[in-house]
Amino acid sequence: xxxxxxxxxxxxxxxxxxxxxxxxxxxxxxxxxxxxxxxxxxxxxxxxxxxxxxxxxxxxxxxxxxxxxxxxxxxxxxxxxxxxxxxxxxxxxxxxxxxxxxxxxxxxxxxxxxxxxxxxxxxxxxxxxxxxxxxxxxxxxxxxxxxxxxxxxxxxxxxxxxxxxxxxxxxxxxxxxxxxxxxxxxxxxxxxxxxxxxxxxxxxxxxxxxxxxxxxxxxxxxxxxxxxxxxxxxxxxxxxxxxxxxxxxxxxxxxxxxxxxxxxxxxxxxx
Ligand code: KIV
Numbered sequence: 362x363x364x365x366x367x368x369x370x371x372x373x374x375x376x377x378x379x380x381x382x383x384x385x386x387x388x389x390x391x392x393x394x395x396x397x398x399x400x401x402x403x404x405x406x407x408x409x410x411x412x413x414x415x416x417x418x419x420x421x422x423x424x425x426x427x428x429x430x431x432x433x434x435x436x437x438x439x440x441x442x443x444x445x446x447x448x449x450x451x452x453x454x455x456x457x458x459x460x461x462x463x464x465x466x467x468x469x470x471x472x473x474x475x476x477x478x479x480x481x482x483x484x485x486x487x488x489x490x491x492x493x494x495x496x497x498x499x500x501x502x503x504x505x506x507x508x509x510x511x512x513x514x515x516x517x518x519x520x521x522x523x524x525x526x527x528x529x530x531x532x533x534x535x536x537x538x539x540x541x542x543x544x545x546x547x548x549x550x551x552x553x554x555x556x557x558x559x560x561x562x563x564x565x566x567x568x569x570x571x572x573x574x575x576x577x578x579x580x581x582x583x584x585x586x587x588x589x590x591x592x593x594x595x596x597x598x599x600x601x602x603x604x605x606x607x608x609x610x611x612x613x614x615x616x617x618x619x620x621x622x623x624x625x626x627x628x629x630x631x632x
Contacts, residue, residue: 366443371563385405454487499542502545
């Protein structure tokens with residue numbers, strides 16, 4: 362039986378030290394967490410992407426701590442071997458350190474073993490407070506979806522030199538504040554490589570090239586369960602939406618044409 366993945370275990374996983382890349386996926390419910398865990402991923406992120414991927418919203422700003430705690434609880438009930446990280450939603454850590462700790466604790470009490478939050482230097486007090494409460498924190502830099510309106514859309518970040526330098530500095534500040542890993546989303550591959558070299562904690566990329574210490578994708582994107590256009594960094598490993606539609610169409614046809622249920626699928630009268 363493979364060992365439980367822990368925060369110190371992930372923290373040590375720098376590829377420069379000879380370690381295999383970290384594999385992380387999102388999951389929002391018990392069955393998807395079971396599937397991810399059976400596939401042997403290292404970490405499961407209950408991302409606030411649940412808002413867009415599973416709840417039909419246009420951005421991630423629409424979910425609060427209660428919604429996130431609900432989904433973290435569902436994933437925790439799969440008892441994954443993978444490390445379970447809960448995403449702190451927008452406004453749950455922007456209004457002061459006490460709020461940040463209280464909300465991080467709500468995710469831990471729902472089953473998270475670590476939390477993730479977005480942003481750089483400005484978030485250092487929140488990171489320090491949460492880490493000070495013995496809750497491990499994963500950082501998230503680059504295309505941070507909770508800043509969608511400030512960024513003017515979901516756009517690649519760090520393309521200008523000054524922006525790239527600021528992002529590098531943010532990564533160092535997050536490491537100093539105690540983050541055990543940092544997600545790099547939507548940044549040029551060479552910048553992600555510079556950040557990965559510059560920090561002693563692992564970087565986990567999404568749309569950030571191949572040099573990161575790990576990669577994360579959204580469960581629904583990689584399995585072809587989403588609708589609409591997927592970003593260019595997504596590799597689709599299955600087309601489950603098409604398979605599911607085919608299966609449900611077959612069920613509908615069987616019902617309409619009297620082939621379902623059969624005798625074997627029905628109960629007999631008591632004898
Ligand atoms: O919410 C999320 O799914 C994320 C990942 C894309 C990193 O933050």
